[in-house]
Amino acid sequence: EVQLVESGGGLVQPGGSLRLYCAASGFTFSSYWMHWVRQVPGKGLVWVSRISSDERISSHADSVKGRLTISRDNAKNTLYLQMDSLKVEDTAVYYCARAISGTRNSLDVWGQGTMVTVSS
């Protein structure tokens, strides 16, 4: 079964750090572009970042640039989001998602999400 499972979310103080994990299974992880998308409960979807299948290309939303960093380990079938200098406005459910084969941005497989709460 094709699956993405996020972990690593939790409560962190403003200015703190957190690392999110996304474990992939059931498909050839190294062949797909991967993304992080976040959503404040009750609000809309917001794109965070993406990374190419071979790790060479990555992009981040302006709102997180320099603070949140996407990476991947194809040998471990794992996607990461390193979150530093966290702000209250980073509070959201974070989803990892796979781009459908042959595309870079059309996300056909999503994880269940992990909640990140930034609060003092």
Added chain:
Amino acid sequence: QSVLTQPPSASGTPGQRVTISCSGSSSNIGSNSVIWYQQLPGAAPKLLIYRSNQRPSGVPDRFSGSKSGTSASLAISGLQSADEADYYCAAWDDSLNGVVFGGGTKLTVL
């Protein structure tokens, strides 16, 4: 304020056809394909349409997408109660160098 503009709500009765619009600009919809997602309450988003009008396997042909210039639309025919959900459009934005989403449209089946 989302880069792509969608109506906040839409509604229809069972069996009806409804459309949801998505308006953007030359740097996103005008130069890239449009993606549509469905998000049921409490669930992760689901891909409905990609490359503006392509359906992934498993998505019923009741769902269709189209694009013209800097606007796009999602049409749902034969509306069912199970279609009650939030719908989001998205596209790559060449100026922002990122994916942009619409604010979402809440579809109610009356």
